[in-house]
Amino acid sequence: MGRVNFFPAARENRGIASESILRLTFALSSLGRFYADHMDPRIYYFLHVFSIILLTGFTFAIAASPQKGKKKFMAIITGILSLVALVAGAGLMSKMHNNNWGQGWVIIKILAWLFVSGLGGMAYKKSKSFVQTGLIVAVGVAVYMVYFRPF
Numbered sequence: 001m002g003r004v005n006f007f008p009a010a011r012e013n014r015g016i017a018s019e020s021i022l023r024l025t026f027a028l029s030s031l032g033r034f035y036a037d038h039m040d041p042r043i044y045y046f047l048h049v050f051s052i053i054l055l056t057g058f059t060f061a062i063a064a065s066p067q068k069g070k071k072k073f074m075a076i077i078t079g080i081l082s083l084v085a086l087v088a089g090a091g092l093m094s095k096m097h098n099n100n101w102g103q104g105w106v107i108i109k110i111l112a113w114l115f116v117s118g119l120g121g122m123a124y125k126k127s128k129s130f131v132q133t134g135l136i137v138a139v140g141v142a143v144y145m146v147y148f149r150p151f
């Protein structure tokens with residue numbers, strides 16, 4: 001019994017370096033797959049809700065006093081929180097909804113997330129009340145969608 005050749009194309013003509021890189025990529029993606037398959041969905045729930053709560057809080061804070069000196073820090077922190085919320089949301093889609101992204105409530109949540117993620121930057125240009133109202137409406141709509149799922 002010989003070793004399984006996963007990458008015949010690499011073996012043909014590209015030499016040992018590209019084959020090793022392909023094997024390493026394959027091993028790392030298998031490891032990622034293993035962790036994703038065995039991940040407790042509660043970790044995704046926690047990360048999703050935790051990061052959305054903090055993203056909303058930070059964005060309210062920017063709206064309350066948009067300081068130029070803190071702009072970069074705020075952009076980094078809200079950017080990371082927004083990314084974590086999305087990735088955890090995607091994890092939940094895979095664990096709880098069979099990756100069925102076409103449902104109305106999911107599409108509306110993505111639009112709400114996009115808008116909430118943009119509000120931090122807008123807070124330096126637009127009025128306080130625009131950002132505050134935007135947050136209340138968008139977060140309200142997203143939470144309504146997940147619990148009532150009207151479509």
Ligand code: HEM
Pocket residue numbers: 045048049052085086089090092093096097106109110112113116138139142143146
């Ligand atoms: C402003 C944006 C968002 C807010 C405020 C929000 C809020 C929430 C809340 C409160 C939950 C319920 C947790 C629970 O009680 O079980 C939840 C669950 C969920 N969210 Fe989000 N979310 C947002 C964006 C997103 C996005 C962009 C996605 C898609 C990638 C997403 C996908 C999900 C999924 C799949 C669940 C689990 C639903 C289930 O339990 O069946 N969310 N979200």
